[in-house]
Amino acid sequence: GENVEQHPSTLSVQEGDSAVIKCTYSDSASNYFPWYKQELGKRPQLIIDIRSNVGEKKDQRIAVTLNKTAKHFSLHITETQPEDSAVYFCAGGGTSYGKLTFGQGTILTVHP
């Protein structure tokens, strides 16, 4: 089955800096890669996703890139703000139905 590895496990940045979180996946048939943000004590919420037919997707300050050949994808957050502080999870799936395999999560802390 699919295996998703996520790095780093923790990331600390200053407000205004950029943050990058990387994930690798094992199943070359996976074709859907969402990113979820989970604030402390809250439920995970989808922030951006990418399908395997595109290499990059951007939504305001966040962007995701996908390299199918290398089987890795990354989340980029620019101009970070304290409210970006949360746990971010990548996931891979789409081989059959909506089953997602999640990475271990990255705790992002943005210092004012």
Next chain:
Amino acid sequence: GAGVSQSPSNKVTEKGKDVELRCDPISGHTALYWYRQSLGQGLEFLIYFQGNSAPDKSGLPSDRFSAERTGGSVSTLTIQRTQQEDSAVYLCASSLDSRADYEQYFGPGTRLTVT
């Protein structure tokens, strides 16, 4: 509209007891997923429902875990003879359809503590 809801929000139980966790998906969502989130870990897939059927139960950790869904809506996850390693947050998610690229909406979770 109302999002995914779960109950109870917290459950403390003694080792060996059975527990039932409930999930109310968004109305009209045909696909429903259960995940488990242990402290500091990612989300671990448990089981998936399309309507009332569970085509994939591969993530259930043991035969002490079972789940059902009735009326294409409410789902119950049952853990029998709970063990301490069952302590985790159990999250439910629903999506409009089982297609992989349909957004999954998560509930707030049930925090289970087995003492």
